[in-house]
Amino acid sequence: MTDPERTESHDTGCAEDVEDDSATNADRNESIVDRAREVIPGGAQTGLRAQAYDTGDVAFESASGATLTTVAGEQYTDYHLGFGPIVLGHAHEDVDAAARAAIDDGVLYGAGTAPLEVEVAERLVDLLPSVEMVNFCNSGSEATYHAIRLARAATGNEKILKFEGCYHGWHDYVDVSVYPPADRVGERYPESDGMLSAAVENTLVAPFNDSNTVEEIVRDHGDDLAAVILEPVPHSVGCLLPRTEFLETLREATAVHDVPLIFDEVISGFRHSPHGVQGEVDVTPDLTCVAKALGNGYPVAAVGGRSDLLAQAGGDNESGVVISGTYSGSLPGLAAARETVDTIVAEDTQEYLTDLGDRYREGLTDLLEDHGIDGRIVGHRSIFSVQFGVDGEPRDYEDVLGLDEERFRAFAAGMRERGHFFTPNPYKRHHLSAAHDESHLESYLDAADAVFTEL
Numbered sequence: 001m002t003d004p005e006r007t008e009s010h011d012t013g014c015a016e017d018v019e020d021d022s023a024t025n026a027d028r029n030e031s032i033v034d035r036a037r038e039v040i041p042g043g044a045q046t047g048l049r050a051q052a053y054d055t056g057d058v059a060f061e062s063a064s065g066a067t068l069t070t071v072a073g074e075q076y077t078d079y080h081l082g083f084g085p086i087v088l089g090h091a092h093e094d095v096d097a098a099a100r101a102a103i104d105d106g107v108l109y110g111a112g113t114a115p116l117e118v119e120v121a122e123r124l125v126d127l128l129p130s131v132e133m134v135n136f137c138n139s140g141s142e143a144t145y146h147a148i149r150l151a152r153a154a155t156g157n158e159k160i161l162k163f164e165g166c167y168h169g170w171h172d173y174v175d176v177s178v179y180p181p182a183d184r185v186g187e188r189y190p191e192s193d194g195m196l197s198a199a200v201e202n203t204l205v206a207p208f209n210d211s212n213t214v215e216e217i218v219r220d221h222g223d224d225l226a227a228v229i230l231e232p233v234p235h236s237v238g239c240l241l242p243r244t245e246f247l248e249t250l251r252e253a254t255a256v257h258d259v260p261l262i263f264d265e266v267i268s269g270f271r272h273s274p275h276g277v278q279g280e281v282d283v284t285p286d287l288t289c290v291a292k293a294l295g296n297g298y299p300v301a302a303v304g305g306r307s308d309l310l311a312q313a314g315g316d317n318e319s320g321v322v323i324s325g326t327y328s329g330s331l332p333g334l335a336a337a338r339e340t341v342d343t344i345v346a347e348d349t350q351e352y353l354t355d356l357g358d359r360y361r362e363g364l365t366d367l368l369e370d371h372g373i374d375g376r377i378v379g380h381r382s383i384f385s386v387q388f389g390v391d392g393e394p395r396d397y398e399d400v401l402g403l404d405e406e407r408f409r410a411f412a413a414g415m416r417e418r419g420h421f422f423t424p425n426p427y428k429r430h431h432l433s434a435a436h437d438e439s440h441l442e443s444y445l446d447a448a449d450a451v452f453t454e455l
Contacts, residue, residue: 079431088344098338128290162204165240178191356436
């Protein structure tokens with residue numbers, strides 16, 4: 001609706017005022033960024049945000065639907081979506097209303113249980129094939145940490161097997177060989193300084209989709225293995241689609257040796273399907289970790305799985321596993337999770353997002369071909385990645401090596417200039433939400449056409 005007063009002032013020549021406001025906002029943005037660098041390492045809350053984004057000196061002030069707005073007043077269609085949690089759109093009215101209602105009843109009790117805990121746990125048990133019991137926590141890293149501790153307690157073993165290109169959080173247990181350089185592929189490659197050497201040494205690493213290597217490692221180390229953990233669809237390197245044979249081999253080999261199989265569905269759970277990737281591929285792990293899209297941006301996560309494994313954390317004299325956290329089961333997060341899950345199921349959100357994702361991927365593939373640009377578009381359902389300098393369908397981490405990183409950063413910069421925001425990290429991904437629609441698709445493809453012309 002048009003505001004008469006704003007129309008009048010604009011018609012009488014207040015362009016200078018608009019420019020002044022713009023300059024003021026830009027100054028405020030610069031001031032916030034400068035102050036952040038004085039009191040926050042790198043000026044952002046994680047090293048990845050500070051170092052890998054290369055988004056310029058930007059401070060965001062608000063988000064709604066599919067739109068991000070900066071302190072300087074710039075607006076972008078958001079394809080980053082906070083690393084993927086925002087599956088229904090920013091500031092979703094019903095999700096936020098549920099969280100506010102929970103706040104009115106008290107944010108945290110810290111003793112006993114609450115109806116919300118039971119209700120959300122029952123939903124996870126109903127929807128995820130592997131889940132019989134649930135422990136809530138606040139982040140994906142916490143969930144994978146808890147899952148591995150449960151597996152180690154059950155088996156009495158310490159070694160775990162993970163896969164190159166799979167990210168399971170920042171902690172020492174798993175932050176190994178996520179992005180190893182080409183000359184370190186096949187080795188244990190710690191991703192951070194300060195990691196405990198014993199944790200790294202107890203981590204075995206294998207190529208994703210390699211059934212033979214998995215069988216060999218589980219056979220040779222079965223008596224020492226505590227768990228096998230993987231992203232069933234590794235999205236930390238764009239997208240690696242799993243071979244059915246690979247997942248079935250994993251399930252069979254771990255079952256024979258009584259090694260718990262952990263699916264890290266922190267990214268995929270409730271984004272790809274309310275039943276997780278495990279529901280799509282019909283392979284049931286022993287433990288499952290979910291977070292991100294579970295709460296549409298609110299900090300809520302969970303580890304769930306077999307009752308005998310989760311019961312180890314029961315807190316009685318016979319339950320020896322400590323799973324703790326003052327804010328685990330925070331009521332606003334659980335209220336957001338309940339509303340998010342119910343909305344996803346009721347509105348069949350994944351069908352809409354899958355169709356929209358297919359159209360983005362098809363449109364971008366056509367544009368690469370039209371412009372004769374060497375590259376590929378990978379993804380699954382609501383996730384897609386533009387990867388320059390490589391071709392063919394990637395099956396493992398080595399197929400991702402060799403990306404043209406500089407061209408991708410140029411592409412990201414060009415798209416941002418045209419109003420489309422996503423991380424310029426070439427190994428990451430775009431996400432879609434239920435707030436994205438046909439107009440966003442057309443605008444994105446038009447902008448990509450223009451940027452590809454420049455590239």
